[in-house]
Amino acid sequence: MQQLLSKDVLYQPMLEIGERYPEWLSANKSKLSQEEFDRYSRQHDLIKQLCHVYETTPDNFNAIMELMQSMQSCGQPPAEMIEELAPGLQM
Template identity: 45%
Template sequence: MPMMQELMQTLLSKNVLYPSLKEISGKYPAYMSENKSKLEASDLDLYQRQFELMTSICAVYEEEQASDMDSVKTQRFEKLLDLMQQMQELGQPPKDIVGEMAPGLEFDENGMPKIPGMGSQCRLM
């Protein structure tokens, strides 16, 4: 279990996910505004919830301090894990938003970021 937790902490680290999530979350308001008349109400609601979760995830990353005690880091990791699971339940962000991202940033069918070099045989959740 400690090895799995360490792997998850690395995959969910600020260095790995924060820059892309920050960029993606910044694109949601314009996307929803520009496509409001084209989107079903249920899709618009889904994208709003995805945006709120991504914003929450970014806020958790932004709270991070180098001087944080291990207990604070553990609490932050658990909070991130919970938010990521909620994000996974909502599915993939709109392709118009993530399609513009840097090469290599992809999401799986469950809406979770694909980590380069991690084959499909490796399921973390």
């Protein structure tokens, strides 16, 4: 499990998703319910926190696990964002 959550595996994809979120949230706010917007905003905050952990204490597996579990409770990132980063990937 630690291997799958390592910085080598997840940092770059999380960084890219985190960088795309503000623009996506701004462009899609009017299309989302308040609940969806809040959920995606929370997910973006968690991704930023996760990237910070990878940058400062990449071996802090407990913090990484907690953040990943919190992110999972927010559901999947927006499908459009996943398609841009990994064309053809089905979530």
